[in-house]
Amino acid sequence: MARVAGKKAFITGGAQGLGACFARMLADEGAKVAVSDVNIDGARETAAAVNEKHAGAAIAIAHDVTEKDDWERALAEANDVMGGISVLINNAGIGSFGNIETESFENWRRVNDVDVDSIFIGTQLAMPYLKENQPASIINISSVAGLVADGNFIAYNAAKAAVWMMTKSIALHCARSGYDIRCNSIHPVFTRTPIIEPMLKDGSDHKLVRQIPLKRLGEPEDIGYCALYLASDESRFVTASEFKIDGGITA
Numbered sequence: 001m002a003r004v005a006g007k008k009a010f011i012t013g014g015a016q017g018l019g020a021c022f023a024r025m026l027a028d029e030g031a032k033v034a035v036s037d038v039n040i041d042g043a044r045e046t047a048a049a050v051n052e053k054h055a056g057a058a059i060a061i062a063h064d065v066t067e068k069d070d071w072e073r074a075l076a077e078a079n080d081v082m083g084g085i086s087v088l089i090n091n092a093g094i095g096s097f098g099n100i101e102t103e104s105f106e107n108w109r110r111v112n113d114v115d116v117d118s119i120f121i122g123t124q125l126a127m128p129y130l131k132e133n134q135p136a137s138i139i140n141i142s143s144v145a146g147l148v149a150d151g152n153f154i155a156y157n158a159a160k161a162a163v164w165m166m167t168k169s170i171a172l173h174c175a176r177s178g179y180d181i182r183c184n185s186i187h188p189v190f191t192r193t194p195i196i197e198p199m200l201k202d203g204s205d206h207k208l209v210r211q212i213p214l215k216r217l218g219e220p221e222d223i224g225y226c227a228l229y230l231a232s233d234e235s236r237f238v239t240a241s242e243f244k245i246d247g248g249i250t251a
């Protein structure tokens with residue numbers, strides 16, 4: 001039996017990197033996937049790759065997570081095409097380098113808009129669909145940067161910490177309301193996707209790897225296995241938890 005057979009997953013930021021990997025791994029285990037991204041060409045590529053293996057399992061949707069109207073339209077379309085939404089993966093995110101003296105207020109706002117406010121509004125708008133499709137699972141992609149700070153990551157640290165705590169608040173509300181809707185966060189360490197390219201300026205991952213006890217960067221699948229577990233009913237007793245997929249770095 002496939003691990004997420006019958007699940008209908010809405011994945012933001014699915015054009016590349018982790019989101020594209022989640023789409024492939026969930027579809028390989030029986031889910032239907034709606035791949036949304038502001039980069040619609042990339043989202044279409046992800047969906048096409050999935051559909052090549054599993055015909056009709058994926059759709060691509062143009063979607064800017066900072067736009068409330070986009071969320072309304074994208075969720076309605078995914079619900080129509082997939083026949084429901086039972087998994088929401090809030091994955092779209094951006095980073096920014098800057099410390100308290102150098103970071104601009106504009107960047108601060110942009111990072112919080114994309115990484116935090118989008119999860120608030122998107123999850124709020126997804127709740128009616130998730131309630132209709134219980135058991136349901138919300139998976140928020142935070143970061144180890146939401147748990148431990150770096151002097152040059154002020155906006156990203158604050159945003160990802162907000163995602164961590166917002167996750168718990170959503171989870172507790174759902175539990176108290178008697179909904180079978182779980183909500184958990186994943187906290188990856190540096191993982192080989194386009195977002196870390198600016199940190200590999202000389203083409204070497206040495207500086208990043210030497211901080212990680214397991215002595216390598218994460219691969220998208222390392223994070224994908226956690227998302228797969230949380231999307232599946234294997235994690236039915238797991239809510240309000242944070243999953244550090246970090247090669248030991250936060251220890």
Ligand SMILES: NC(=O)c1ccc[n+]([C@@H]2O[C@H](COP(=O)([O-])OP(=O)(O)OC[C@H]3O[C@@H](n4cnc5c(N)ncnc54)[C@H](O)[C@@H]3O)[C@@H](O)[C@H]2O)c1
Pocket residue numbers: 012013014015016017018019036037038039042063064065066091092093094095114141142143144187188189190191192193194195196
């Ligand atoms: N790769 C890592 O090292 C790492 C580590 C910790 C956390 N994360 C988090 O994982 C998530 C995925 O990151 P990734 O590594 O795949 O990065 P990525 O840059 O490869 O992919 C991010 C995707 O989000 C999309 N996106 C950006 N802004 C958007 C918007 N406004 N609306 C819709 N889509 C938008 C981009 O088009 C892109 O396809 C992010 O939340 C990131 O912060 C990544």
